[in-house]
Amino acid sequence: MRFTVVMVCGAAAIAAAQLHPPLPTVKDRVTGMTLVELPAGRFTMGSASSEAGRTADETIHDVEITRPFLLGRYEVTQQEWRTVMGTSPSHFADCGPDCPVENITFHDIELFLARVNERQGEMQYRLPTEAEWEYACRAGTTGPFSTGRNITTDQANYNGRFPYATFAPGIFREQPTPVGSFRSNRWGLADMHGNVWEWTGDWYGPYPESGGANIDPHGPDSPGDGAKRVIRGGSWYFDANSARCALRYTHAPQDRGFSLGFRLAADRR
Numbered sequence: 116m117r118f119t120v121v122m123v124c125g126a127a128a129i130a131a132a133q134l135h136p137p138l139p140t141v142k143d144r145v146t147g148m149t150l151v152e153l154p155a156g157r158f159t160m161g162s163a164s165s166e167a168g169r170t171a172d173e174t175i176h177d178v179e180i181t182r183p184f185l186l187g188r189y190e191v192t193q194q195e196w197r198t199v200m201g202t203s204p205s206h207f208a209d210c211g212p213d214c215p216v217e218n219i220t221f222h223d224i225e226l227f228l229a230r231v232n233e234r235q236g237e238m239q240y241r242l243p244t245e246a247e248w249e250y251a252c253r254a255g256t257t258g259p260f261s262t263g264r265n266i267t268t269d270q271a272n273y274n275g276r277f278p279y280a281t282f283a284p285g286i287f288r289e290q291p292t293p294v295g296s297f298r299s300n301r302w303g304l305a306d307m308h309g310n311v312w313e314w315t316g317d318w319y320g321p322y323p324e325s326g327g328a329n330i331d332p333h334g335p336d337s338p339g340d341g342a343k344r345v346i347r348g349g350s351w352y353f354d355a356n357s358a359r360c361a362l363r364y365t366h367a368p369q370d371r372g373f374s375l376g377f378r379l380a381a382d383r384r
Contacts, residue, residue, distance in 0.1 A: 138302055141185060141381075145234060146195045150185035150381055151303050158250050159257065160329075161322060161361055166259055167280040168356035172363055174322040178246050178329050185381040186243060186251050189294035189305050190215035190313065191227075199230050206373035213293040215311045215376040221344050221368035224314055224377055231379075242316035243380035244333045245345045245363070252348070252360040254302040259359045261300040261307065266355055271297055271309035277354030291351050291374075308358040311376030312346040312366075319343045319365045343367055350374035 139152045161175035193205050194212035196219075206218045224242065231240045243251070253261060259279070260266040268275040268285030272292045275285030291310055299305040317334025319341065334345065343365035349358030352374045356362065366375065 140188065140303070141238075143235075143238075146198050146231070148191070148195055148379065149188040150379070151188050152183055152185050153180075153247075153251060153302065154183050155180050156250070157328060158253060158255075160246060160249050162259070162359070166359075166361070168259070168359060169361070170363070172321065173361045174324065176322055176324070176329060177327070178250070178332060180247065180250055181331055182382075184243075184247060185238070185383075186247070186304065187378040187380070188299070188303060190311055190376050190378050192216060192294055196227065199227055204371075207290050210291055211293060213295075214291050215294055215306070217291065217311045217376045218371050218373055219375060219377070220371045221314055221366075223371070228379075237384060238381045239384055240379050240381045242314055242377065244331075245315045245317040245347065246329075246332045247380060248313065248315050248347045249360055251302065251304055252300070252307040254300040254304065256301075256360075259361070261360065266308055266358060269297075271306070271358060272351045273309040273349055273355050273358050274351065274353055275355075277356075279355035279359075282355075288351055291376075307348055307360075309349050310351060311348075311374050312350045312353075312364065313348045314366075314375070314377040315345045315347055317345045319345050319363070341365070346375065 141150045157179045160178045162169045162173040192213055193216045196216040197203055204218050205216050228240050258264055262270050265279050265282045272288055274287050276287045278284045295305040300307055318338050320335040320339055323329055346364050346366055
């Protein structure tokens with residue numbers, strides 16, 4: 116595959132860059148996917164005991180990501196899936212080619228990755244680790260959401276009948292929306308909150324206790340008793356709490372559903 120490195124431009128982007136310079140992106144000319152190049156860095160993973168909606172498995176700990184990596188600006192769309200796989204598995208096929216592909220299992224994604232990686236030599240595509248996903252979702256922020264203490268249905272597609280904490284309810288759209296319909300986070304990543312759940316590459320397991328930095332962590336090397344993979348980000352069907360950066364949810368690799376999608380990560384070979 117051939118790639119073009121581009122930068123976000125335009126008056127709005129220039130204004131935003133005064134506080135948060137745009138990160139470089141790579142465009143895949145075959146599938147049309149755009150990936151953002153994320154820097155190495157450190158962050159605090161998990162949630163504070165005071166965070167509303169927190170669950171016991173969100174143990175707070177320091178994480179260091181030692182190498183830059185690429186992550187899709189958007190969730191993989193129905194058109195991108197069709198380009199690679201020649202199929203249309205989505206429950207919401209009528210939503211359109213720019214809507215996220217959903218109704219796919221972890222095993223379906225493994226086939227997708229095998230086909231994508233056969234077609235090019237510069238990039239090695241994969242799913243993000245759980246740590247990489249949360250690092251990208253936070254984009255340098257520390258609250259429940261990259262938007263701050265709350266998130267509204269003007270900022271993300273989740274089930275607005277069930278707002279976060281004591282905040283006001285919002286819209287329930289009853290289906291996914293085209294990717295990028297809402298403002299991206301400060302690193303230029305769209306729909307990290309809501310729209311569709313995103314599979315990660317990790318088996319579910321407990322976090323380490325807080326202490327020294329965990330270097331490029333990933334889930335257990337083999338499935339535990341529950342044999343579940345981690346999914347992140349919430350969806351159009353779930354409540355606002357499910358869209359928190361730290362929220363962990365799981366599915367068995369063979370599961371599919373109308374709010375299960377994914378976002379690609381990649382490394383330069």
